[in-house]
């Protein structure tokens with residue numbers, strides 16, 4: 001199952017708004033409930049399914065001075081304050097960036113149903129590396145790394161647009177930090 005196009009574009013728009021504020025890295029995550037019924041709240045429809053946003057967060061590391069307040073982790077915290085369940089196995093997560101290892105582990109522990117992301121991380125060990133390694137070990141019947149293999153799906157069609165937003169964000173930060181140099185030739 002693939003999330004509606006207008007929902008993914010909406011998440012990209014949110015990340016663009018976060019980027020414009022120039023405070024936090026514009027990573028955005030949404031947790032969704034998918035059903036056949038239209039219920040209240042922010043709902044996106046495609047192919048007979050209604051995708052309702054039950055939790056939305058951006059990165060809040062600077063705001064709260066908390067290194068763990070990544071968008072995925074904070075979105076989980078928000079839904080946990082509303083839903084009295086130990087596991088979140090009925091919910092889907094969409095993030096505009098591939099989750100880091102910390103968030104990926106958190107999402108696995110909460111047994112999120114499926115993780116979708118738009119852009120691969122370009123540094124370090126990523127969640128997709130762990131996922132693929134574990135799947136290969138499972139295939140070879142050697143010891144698995146993960147107990148649960150939650151689908152981790154790259155939505156490549158949004159990759160370029162999202163990449164530009166991150167690139168512009170970091171470029172603008174660099175421009176602001178570097179002293180302005182005027183050449184009088």
Ligand SMILES: [Zn+2]
Nearest residue numbers: 070099100103
């Ligand atoms: Zn993270």
